[in-house]
Amino acid sequence: MQLGAVADDFTGATDLATTLTTRGFSAAVVIEDRPVDPARLAGLDAVVVALKSRTAPVAQAVAESEAAIDRLLGWGAERLYVKYCSTFDSTDEGNIGPVLDAALARLGADRTVVVPAFPANGRTVEDGLLSVNGELLEHSPMRHHPLTPMTRSRLADLLAPQTRATITEIPLAVVRSGALREAIAAAPAGYLVVDAVADDDLRSIAAATDDLRLLSGGAGLAIGLTPASSGRADAFPRFAGRRLVVCGSASAATRGQIADAREQGHPLRKVDVANALADPAAEVAALAAWVRTLDPDAVPVVYSVGEPADVTADGGASAEAVERVLSSLVAELARDVDRVIVAGGETSGAVVKALGIDVLRIGPQLAPGVCWSAAVAEGGRELAIVLKSGNFGAVDLFSNAWELLP
Ligand SMILES: Nc1ncnc2c1ncn2[C@@H]1O[C@H](COP(=O)(O)OP(=O)(O)O)[C@@H](O)[C@H]1O
Numbered sequence: 447m448q449l450g451a452v453a454d455d456f457t458g459a460t461d462l463a464t465t466l467t468t469r470g471f472s473a474a475v476v477i478e479d480r481p482v483d484p485a486r487l488a489g490l491d492a493v494v495v496a497l498k499s500r501t502a503p504v505a506q507a508v509a510e511s512e513a514a515i516d517r518l519l520g521w522g523a524e525r526l527y528v529k530y531c532s533t534f535d536s537t538d539e540g541n542i543g544p545v546l547d548a549a550l551a552r553l554g555a556d557r558t559v560v561v562p563a564f565p566a567n568g569r570t571v572e573d574g575l576l577s578v579n580g581e582l583l584e585h586s587p588m589r590h591h592p593l594t595p596m597t598r599s600r601l602a603d604l605l606a607p608q609t610r611a612t613i614t615e616i617p618l619a620v621v622r623s624g625a626l627r628e629a630i631a632a633a634p635a636g637y638l639v640v641d642a643v644a645d646d647d648l649r650s651i652a653a654a655t656d657d658l659r660l661l662s663g664g665a666g667l668a669i670g671l672t673p674a675s676s677g678r679a680d681a682f683p684r685f686a687g688r689r690l691v692v693c694g695s696a697s698a699a700t701r702g703q704i705a706d707a708r709e710q711g712h713p714l715r716k717v718d719v720a721n722a723l724a725d726p727a728a729e730v731a732a733l734a735a736w737v738r739t740l741d742p743d744a745v746p747v748v749y750s751v752g753e754p755a756d757v758t759a760d761g762g763a764s765a766e767a768v769e770r771v772l773s774s775l776v777a778e779l780a781r782d783v784d785r786v787i788v789a790g791g792e793t794s795g796a797v798v799k800a801l802g803i804d805v806l807r808i809g810p811q812l813a814p815g816v817c818w819s820a821a822v823a824e825g826g827r828e829l830a831i832v833l834k835s836g837n838f839g840a841v842d843l844f845s846n847a848w849e850l851l852p
């Protein structure tokens with residue numbers, strides 16, 4: 447296996463895996479510590495272990511990441527990639543620094559690059575400052591993120607409280623100078639925050655770091671990686687059951703996709719959050735009954751946030767209830783529904799766990815960082831599933847995604 451990766455959330459894992467497959471890698475995502483027969487991974491160029499560690503306590507995130515790294519090395523991974531969010535989601539007490547420290551220690555390596563840039567999704571780094579769609583991170587909507595509000599934009603300032611290692615910034619001029627490899631070798635041991643505003647910059651960084659055993663970043667850096675072999679090519683299965691979209695995401699991109707689905711005439715139903723809190727089983731039953739009344743060819747969209755004011759700020763109780771209801775709904779309908787789009791990172795984690803999925807096989811890409819995966823749910827039913835980061839995907843994704851399935 448050429449590359450083993452650890453991602454700090456489930457949508458991040460499919461983001462990296464699909465970016466790798468666009469480069470010709472054969473790739474799969476393994477869910478957390480689910481036992482997997484290594485024969486299922488044989489011949490793959492890359493395996494991404496999906497954790498739900500982004501906002502976990504540091505000790506837990508490090509322990510889970512170390513266990514994932516050990517599994518990947520045991521499966522024969524030659525190099526490692528630590529995948530975090532392209533908006534560097536973390537706090538001063540956060541996990542990116544400690545997980546990188548642990549990964550370097552496990553590999554006996556002394557340096558790696560820090561590259562959250564992903565220009566195809568509007569994330570760029572210049573002069574060490576991270577921007578989102580042309581706005582500095584601290585001015586972007588990430589400023590208001592409920593768990594990891596990003597109020598600074600300089601990556602070195604965000605990372606410094608999380609590690610004792612030296613952080614060096616490498617400017618765009620060096621990335622484009624043809625002497626990046628030398629600059630990385632000459633820098634002090636530790637972390638190298640490297641500027642990138644275009645895909646060619648990411649390709650230059652990947653080329654200049656081909657001797658590093660550890661890479662780190664969002665998924666964008668993977669566009670510069672090349673598989674050593676043609677890898678294993680699995681045909682993506684065909685699916686013909688019902689379709690379903692569930693959205694627990696409150697992000698602007700998902701809200702736009704919900705509004706577009708309404709305009710396109712898809713049946714929509716909003717989760718009754720008060721009922722989800724009071725009697726989750728009844729809410730699941732009501733939503734499942736609604737789906738079953740619809741034409742089998744319909745694309746029902748079950749969502750919980752149509753506009754920002756729909757979010758109930760009650761210390762997480764409503765968020766948890768919505769996750770429970772949406773994930774139970776997908777599990778309840780899994781006998782009839784075999785093509786599912788899930789919007790939202792946390793929501794995706796809840797759905798994948800409720801379905802008892804252990805491995806996601808990566809299929810067609812829908813947008814940068816968004817793809818179909820094939821998975822077997824507990825009980826043996828195979829389904830196609832999209833785990834969509836809240837902020838990713840075109841506005842018409844809920845209408846057009848199905849056409850990309852074989
Ligand atoms: N109406 C609501 N009130 C409160 N929390 C909600 C509501 N709807 C969804 N949530 C929660 O908001 C969180 C959204 O996070 P996530 O699924 O990661 O989406 P994103 O990727 O857009 O951040 C989930 O925990 C979800 O259950």
Ligand SMILES: O=C(O)[C@@H](O)C(=O)COP(=O)(O)O
Nearest residue numbers: 457458461531532791835836
């Ligand atoms: O790198 C990214 O931006 C994504 O892969 C990602 O991690 C997004 O997280 P969620 O918005 O929580 O899905």
